[in-house]
Amino acid sequence: MSNMRYKIMVVLVLLMPFEFLVWRVVSNDLGPDPIAVVADYTGLWSIILLLVAMTLSPLKRMTGWSQFLQVRRQAGLVMFFYASLHVLTFFALQIGWQWLQLVEALTQQPYIILGATGYLLLLPLAVTSTNNWVRRLGRRWRRLHRLVYIALPIVFLHGWWQLRADGGELLPYLLWMVILLLERIADRFGLLPYRSQSVAR
Amino acid sequence: KSTAQFANSGFYTRETQTPFDDATHYNNFYEFGTGKTDPARYQSKFVSTPWSITVDGHCQKPGRYHLEDLMKPRNMEERIYRLRCVEAWSMVIPWIGFSLGGLLSQMEPTSKAKYVAFTTLQDPQQMPGQRSSSSFVDWPYIEGLRMDEAMHPLTLMAVGLYGREILPQNGAPIRLVVPWKYGFKSIKSIVRISFVEEMPATTWNKAAPDEYGFYANVNPDVSHPRWSQSSERRLPSSLFSPNRIETTLFNGYAEQVASLYRGMNLAKQY
Numbered sequence: 001m002s003n004m005r006y007k008i009m010v011v012l013v014l015l016m017p018f019e020f021l022v023w024r025v026v027s028n029d030l031g032p033d034p035i036a037v038v039a040d041y042t043g044l045w046s047i048i049l050l051l052v053a054m055t056l057s058p059l060k061r062m063t064g065w066s067q068f069l070q071v072r073r074q075a076g077l078v079m080f081f082y083a084s085l086h087v088l089t090f091f092a093l094q095i096g097w098q099w100l101q102l103v104e105a106l107t108q109q110p111y112i113i114l115g116a117t118g119y120l121l122l123l124p125l126a127v128t129s130t131n132n133w134v135r136r137l138g139r140r141w142r143r144l145h146r147l148v149y150i151a152l153p154i155v156f157l158h159g160w161w162q163l164r165a166d167g168g169e170l171l172p173y174l175l176w177m178v179i180l181l182l183e184r185i186a187d188r189f190g191l192l193p194y195r196s197q198s199v200a201r
Numbered sequence: 202k203s204t205a206q207f208a209n210s211g212f213y214t215r216e217t218q219t220p221f222d223d224a225t226h227y228n229n230f231y232e233f234g235t236g237k238t239d240p241a242r243y244q245s246k247f248v249s250t251p252w253s254i255t256v257d258g259h260c261q262k263p264g265r266y267h268l269e270d271l272m273k274p275r276n277m278e279e280r281i282y283r284l285r286c287v288e289a290w291s292m293v294i295p296w297i298g299f300s301l302g303g304l305l306s307q308m309e310p311t312s313k314a315k316y317v318a319f320t321t322l323q324d325p326q327q328m329p330g331q332r333s334s335s336s337f338v339d340w341p342y343i344e345g346l347r348m349d350e351a352m353h354p355l356t357l358m359a360v361g362l363y364g365r366e367i368l369p370q371n372g373a374p375i376r377l378v379v380p381w382k383y384g385f386k387s388i389k390s391i392v393r394i395s396f397v398e399e400m401p402a403t404t405w406n407k408a409a410p411d412e413y414g415f416y417a418n419v420n421p422d423v424s425h426p427r428w429s430q431s432s433e434r435r436l437p438s439s440l441f442s443p444n445r446i447e448t449t450l451f452n453g454y455a456e457q458v459a460s461l462y463r464g465m466n467l468a469k470q471y
């Protein structure tokens with residue numbers, strides 16, 4: 001399989017939840033409160049895709065297969081697509097482009113502030129994902145993209161804050177996030193049992 | 202009573218009713234799971250007959266009553282009420298039931314009975330949500346009303362909806378409906394009614410006291426700490442028209458119930 005075909009395949013697979021959502025919209029299967037369903041769904045898949053994108057480098061470290069890293073940009077961009085849909089759902093559907101409501105939400109609802117912060121932190125990462133920007137920024141590109149370590153917990157907290165009665169829904173993702181972060185720390189201090197590329201950084 | 206008197210009492214509204222399918226497949230009944238469709242999905246093993254209610258506390262006629270015996274002497278009425286969820290969505294539902302006040306009077310509460318506490322069935326075998334180990338709330342579910350709220354003519358014990366017997370996902374076989382309060386006050390599948398002297402510790406109030414007050418009166422001016430209560434989505438809504446309407450004080454029943462709260466600071470006693 002050519003490199004290009006491989007990347008396209010991965011993007012199509014990562015977009016499957018979106019295709020499923022479109023199918024549910026078309027078949028009118030979202031229940032009496034579809035906006036809330038779409039908001040929850042796109043939010044959850046943003047978090048999952050963010051975790052997926054951040055799992056690729058440890059997978060590469062573990063297996064040595066560079067194919068994992070080759071699709072990290074694609075995973076990140078698909079994640080940003082879900083996050084943008086999520087923000088759009090909030091803007092267009094939930095508050096109906098009413099700026100006053102937006103101001104109210106941003107000043108009174110802490111979890112909206114968190115969500116907006118998370119999105120704004122991810123925005124420059126999506127913009128600078130092109131080869132051109134990677135070249136132009138050089139060493140600074142890497143430093144800039146460490147913003148993801150701030151964005152992830154913020155985005156996760158934003159999601160956790162919606163829970164009303166049961167942490168079970170987000171618990172698997174919390175564990176996933178903690179393992180990812182611990183792996184990064186272990187890698188940093190050279191404590192990993194498998195060979196690491198990044199120790200010599 | 203004439204129809205007009207009935208309407209003036211708040212017993213019905215001409216607003217568009219929520220379709221039966223939506224009212225029975227979009228429910229918050231965490232005993233069956235936290236998803237809106239969980240109650241309809243997991244209710245099939247729920248047994249609501251026979252059913253009995255234990256009445257205890259400060260009253261002359263405590264005991265364990267069969268539901269049929271409690272219902273037999275009562276006049277069943279249809280009431281069409283707005284239902285406003287604390288999550289900022291709302292429905293219009295035709296209930297069938299009877300005033301709680303008559304039932305409570307039958308038990309002859311004493312002067313020490315200042316509040317009424319209600320308990321939902323606890324049975325993890327039948328209610329999978331009660332088996333969840335990651336739940337933030339304690340079971341059984343407990344709710345309560347001040348005595349004057351409980352005796353108010355609008356306060357309904359519902360045993361049916363849309364002209365038929367009530368379904369498990371809506372609180373079978375008997376539930377409370379307090380139309381001027383957020384939906385979580387309207388406790389479902391009631392197995393115990395207790396007359397108590399102190400304000401009872403209620404489930405949501407215990408779980409998050411800054412978010413869910415004991416009174417939980419619908420109030421557009423008192424925001425939930427996580428979202429505004431000034432408007433609501435009247436369900437069913439569609440993807441491109443949210444059907445957003447303004448929320449009104451006491452869910453539009455101010456004329457009937459505002460006097461219960463005279464002199465109270467509603468922002469503090471929310």
